Structures are given as structure tokens and as C-alpha cells.
Amino acid sequence: MLDGVSLSLGEGEAVGIVGPNGAGKTTLLNVLSGALAPDSGTVGFRGRDVTSRGAADRCQLGIARTHQVPRPFIGMSVFENVLVGATAGGRRRGAEAYDLCLRVLDQTALTLLANRRAESLGLLQRKRLELARALAVEPSVLLLDEIGGGLTDAETAALVETVASLRDRGIAVLWIEHIVHLLIQVVSRLVCMDAGRIIAEGPPDAVVAQAAVIDAYLGGRS
């Protein structure tokens, strides 16, 4: 459930979203990616209204997402999973698509698993595959839904580096994550949601410091 949410994302900007479970974070992401149609309000992309466009359309325009609970194509290999993003969403063909996929697999440390059936992957590998498929679209907007959970320190550092490099290449990143210290290494703006509304927004330090956030989110966890 979303209520009067207004959010904009600039080129090369990384924005983090935090909030308790049920705050509407994933719902917001579903509305942005086209998986859910809003009852009212609009979604705009590069000056045009894309509210009526379906998820496939929006992906081809350059809005890619990951899923909080990974949804691999279990009957296909890891490479073939990524190839879907490159060919359907990114409209790449042949050798161009293959090279892109191999690069993305390398970037997400999945190269050694390239020929594995996705069904046999563990949860963390599946999360990496979610990211890899979205990257193969070569998106201009990347919507990430909790891809950082359960990682080791080294893996966390690598993920932060990956997302930061995407941001520096001009990709707009919207990242939902429970792990705030991970988010604030990458994002320049933090949005805190609760009960379908944005209750705080601004520079990460300021938002973290806000009492409302502490009540709604940080306080609820300690």
C-alpha cells in the first residue's frame, strides 16, 4: 500500500530506501518497474509518462530490477538466465550479447557457475544472479531489492564497489536495503518509508539522525 509517495531519481544518482517490513518499499519498486499498476498517480521516465506501459516495455526502455525473493529461471543455465536480460531487455544479439553476459558474469562473480542449472544455486548465488540478469539489460535505472543480506564483509565490500561503479557510469540506482551502513556507503540520499508513506528524506546522515526514523525503523530493531 502506497500513500502519496513522491520520489525522483537523477542520472547517476543513488538513492537508498529504508523502512520496517510492510512499509511499502517493495510495493513502490513494483509500481516503478511496472509489475503493479497504481490506482492513481503517475510514473515518469525521461520526460514521458510510462504509467500505462507494462513491465516488459519499461525494461526495454532501461528500467531493470531485482526481486527480493530471487526468481531464477530454474530450467536454464546461469548464462542463459543472464542472456534473457541481454536479448529481451537489452535487445542485444549474437556475439555482442554473449560478450556482455560474460562481462556481467565476471562482474557478479558467477563465471564459474555459468553452465550450472539455476535450480541448483543457493540463495546468495541466486541473489547474485538477480543482479547479473538486471545488469545484462544495461539499464539506465536499476532498482535493487535487498540484494545485500547474508554477505560476508569481503562480499559486502565487493557489492558496494559494484553498485558505486554503476552509479559513477551514470546509472540511476534505487536500492532497498535493511543494512543501513551498507547503503550509506553508496547513496547520496536516503528515503525512509513507513506505512506506505515517505516519513524522512535527505542526506543519509541527516535521515539516520532523525527521531522519526529511529522510532519507525532503527528503534524497532534494537
Next chain:
Amino acid sequence: MRVQRWTRTSKLFTGATLAIAVLLATVPLVFESDVVQKLTNLLILVLLAAMWNALAGYGGLLSVGQQAFIGIGAYGTVFFAGLGVSPYLAMVLATLVAGAISVPISFLALRLRAAQFAIGMWVIAEVISILVRLDQNLGAGTGISLIQLNQYAPNFRQAYTFWLALGFTVIFLSALFFLLRSPLGVSLQAIRDDEDAARSLGVRVAARKRLLFVLAGFGCGAAGVLIGANTLFIEPGSIFSVQWSAYMIFMVLVGGLGTFEGPILGAILLFWIRTTFTQGGPWYLVGLGATAALFALALPRGIWGTIEERLGLRLLPVGYRVVEVTGEKRSA
């Protein structure tokens, strides 16, 4: 690191498949007409299995109404032949009509989801069956003979029908093969595995499903044409029978849903069962049902799916393999 599509095994096997197709073309020159008729039946089963697999195995479309197109193909042949068109040309026209009709039907049927779609297709098949029963010119409920085929001597007729069956089978299986090998191939498999996730990666799910639906419409229409030509007599009760869907489901589930090779294997198995247990009767159907149930429980991937998984074997190269990867195997 590079991407490989052909392996030595798949090159050998694809070559062998082509050689078998060429060899099959000589069957009518060598064998008696009853053998030719049986092999025509086998080709029809292969064609039907491949088309149902295209729908269910790649589009996730579980249809129990493909007999609609089988019936349109068979009755279309009678209709065009009745207008004075040469019988074999009538068969080609009837196939085209069945395929063309699948386009408007797709706009109706593809609005339905899952079980609704399955039952919806069955209803569509029944409606078309009823329309045929109302038409006296098509023999109404009692059926009609394809008398125009009597102008050919039985040997020649059987040979022509066989060649047509071989041609149709090669055309439709090749179409599916090249579709799966094309850049659209991974999109179709993605729809099979998770429709919504496919959509989120830019796959135009509705358009791709329509493509498969129309391909299966043409293919099942072609199979119907061949069934009519092979039996020379059709009646709505059997040509529009849901039994065709039961056969298709059996072949695809036992052979391996969503694999290219599996349904062909399933068709050969069903053909063998049908020639071995010629008495038919209720126990035959019980046996078929029990076998399908057994496979669903013990080997959910079917024969070919299990082989492919255990041995990492791919005979027809519709997949991709990244080579010079150390330490991991596909089947690991």
C-alpha cells in the same frame, strides 16, 4: 572464455537426424503400404507431441483443446476437396486455414490463465465440433469420407500421404528448433520457468505466447489433415475427441516437458504401446493413464529431461555453453 552452441555430440546427432529424415523419405519405395500407414501415424504423433510441447513446455500454456485445430484441419480438407480442389492441395489449404483461425482464437483464449485456459480451449474445441455437427454438407454427426482420395491407387495414396506427413513434421519441428535456437529461444524458456520474472527482464510474454499458439495451431491443423488422409473417414466424435489431448499430454510428460528431444521419444513410446496393445479397450487407457501418473511421480522431468540432467547431454543444440570454465560442470 567463449560461448559454444555446437558440441561434437550435437553435430553428430543433428547430422544423424537429417540422415534419418532423408532415409524416411525412401520408406514408401521399400515397404508395404500397411507399414507406410503405421509410420504415417508415428509421424502424426511426433508432430502432435512437438506442438503440445511448444505450447506447454515453452509457453506454459496447458491446452486440452488442440483437437479444435486437428478437427479444422481434417474437415477443412473435406471442405476444399468438396469444392473440387485437388485433394493434396486441399490438405495444404486446410492446414493454412487451421493456422489462420488460431490467430483470432488466440485473442480470446490467451486472455485466460492456467486452468481457465485449459478448459477454455476444450470448450472452443467442443463449440467447433458442434458447428460441424450442424452442417449437413460435412456429414453432420455421422461423419464423412474423403472420397476424393479414391482417385489414387492405395499404394500411391499411402505414399503421398506419408511424404506429406514427413514434410509437415520436418517443417514444424525445424520451425520450433530454429525458434528455440534464435535469440527468442531463451525468452520462451524464461516464460516456461517464470512468466512474471521474464516480463521484468523485457520479455513480451503475450506476443511470444501468441507466436507459440499460432505455431501449434498450424501444426495441429497439419496433423488433423494427415489423420483425415490416413484414415479416409472422419466423424466429429473422434476427430474432436479430447483423447487427442490426452495422447499429447502423455507423450510430452513421459518424454520430457520443455525439452526438444523428449516429446519425440514420447511419441515413439506411445506408438510402440499402440502397436503392441492393439486390442485397445479400457485396460489400454488405464495403462496409459497409470504410466503417465507413474512418470509424473517418479520422473517428473520425463525420460529425456532425466537423461539430460544426469548425463549433461544435449543432442540438438538449442542451449548455450560457456567453455574454458574450470571446476564446474553443467550436471554438477
